[in-house]
Amino acid sequence: MDRTVDWDGSGEGAVTAVDQRALPAEYRLRRLATVDELVAAIADLTIRGAPALGAAGALGVALAARRHAGDPARVRDEAERVAAVRPTAVNLRRGVERALARLGDGPDAVLAEACALLDEDEAINRRMGRRAADLITAVCPDRPLRVLTHCNSGALAAVAWGTGLGAVRELAGRGRIAEVLACETRPLLQGARLTVWELREMGVAHRLCVDSAGPSAIARGLVDAVIVGADRIAANGDAANKIGTYALACAAARHGVPVVVVAPESTVDHATRSGADIVIEERAADEVRTVAGVPTAPPDTPVYNPAFDVTPGALLAAVVTEAATFRDGAWTVEAPAPVTAEAAR
Numbered sequence: 001m002d003r004t005v006d007w008d009g010s011g012e013g014a015v016t017a018v019d020q021r022a023l024p025a026e027y028r029l030r031r032l033a034t035v036d037e038l039v040a041a042i043a044d045l046t047i048r049g050a051p052a053l054g055a056a057g058a059l060g061v062a063l064a065a066r067r068h069a070g071d072p073a074r075v076r077d078e079a080e081r082v083a084a085v086r087p088t089a090v091n092l093r094r095g096v097e098r099a100l101a102r103l104g105d106g107p108d109a110v111l112a113e114a115c116a117l118l119d120e121d122e123a124i125n126r127r128m129g130r131r132a133a134d135l136i137t138a139v140c141p142d143r144p145l146r147v148l149t150h151c152n153s154g155a156l157a158a159v160a161w162g163t164g165l166g167a168v169r170e171l172a173g174r175g176r177i178a179e180v181l182a183c184e185t186r187p188l189l190q191g192a193r194l195t196v197w198e199l200r201e202m203g204v205a206h207r208l209c210v211d212s213a214g215p216s217a218i219a220r221g222l223v224d225a226v227i228v229g230a231d232r233i234a235a236n237g238d239a240a241n242k243i244g245t246y247a248l249a250c251a252a253a254r255h256g257v258p259v260v261v262v263a264p265e266s267t268v269d270h271a272t273r274s275g276a277d278i279v280i281e282e283r284a285a286d287e288v289r290t291v292a293g294v295p296t297a298p299p300d301t302p303v304y305n306p307a308f309d310v311t312p313g314a315l316l317a318a319v320v321t322e323a324a325t326f327r328d329g330a331w332t333v334e335a336p337a338p339v340t341a342e343a344a345r
């Protein structure tokens, strides 16, 4: 698979992205040559998943800096447009800010910074996957595990490798996965369309279930661990992730099943004290009133469509990043940050 998000230096330069709306029917790349195209691609979930959004944000600033060289105010306006598309995923704004910090050094420096962020992504993800797999192995039964996951936290949600599903990939490589139960993840079916596609590519045994079957699978003893990613993690360990994660965590807490959130440091927002302060993105009503464009409710039905929910840190066995672990109400930093592409290998 290509990098989910990348830079194509040909011509005037453009962002390339695996089109996540087309999967699983078709694997295709899109070329996004303007900030308008990039903003639309982030909004319509061509590009999605927290680390992938961070990469897209940084590359969006690189696009703007090349198109509007000599007009830093315009570049900043364009950067803000990119950063504002999806408010919950903190990686998006962080990616934008990281690239924007090099604006004074010229468009090439901005692009180099964005490309450095992309280069670091896989190494960071592999490292957090190893740390998460160690922890999960320590707290779970000593046999191949039945893991439940929600939404898509795989390579498609990052530049490469993945976060939550990256940990699953690491466990599978160690022979420690019996089966992954993938929740389909209404309304946009990232679990059914993307996670199942990735699990097939990986050759990992899996079954797909409707979202409402997840909590009952936990209650019936069919799940050893819940492993997910996150879009923003507050200082107190509260984690915003795809809507439906909270219900899974409640069921898991009731039945003593560990829930592990795997995410890069760039998803941890120490400036946000608790989950109550996390802005939750609300999306279009038609995402709920239709399935793949087919109406499933009267067209004027009022809709509640939050893209994410917040799981209290107290319900989590752990949050694992490439450098730190949140457990029992406290963060422990276990490796020096920052992690560079070379150092993380």
Ligand SMILES: CSC[C@@H](O)[C@@H](O)C(=O)COP(=O)(O)O
Residues within 6 Å of the ligand: 045, 048, 049, 050, 051, 150, 151, 152, 153, 154, 157, 158, 163, 164, 190, 228, 229, 230, 231, 241, 242, 243, 307
């Ligand atoms: C890197 S995975 C963490 C999250 O980004 C993922 O679980 C998720 O909720 C993505 O939501 P999406 O709306 O598809 O961008």
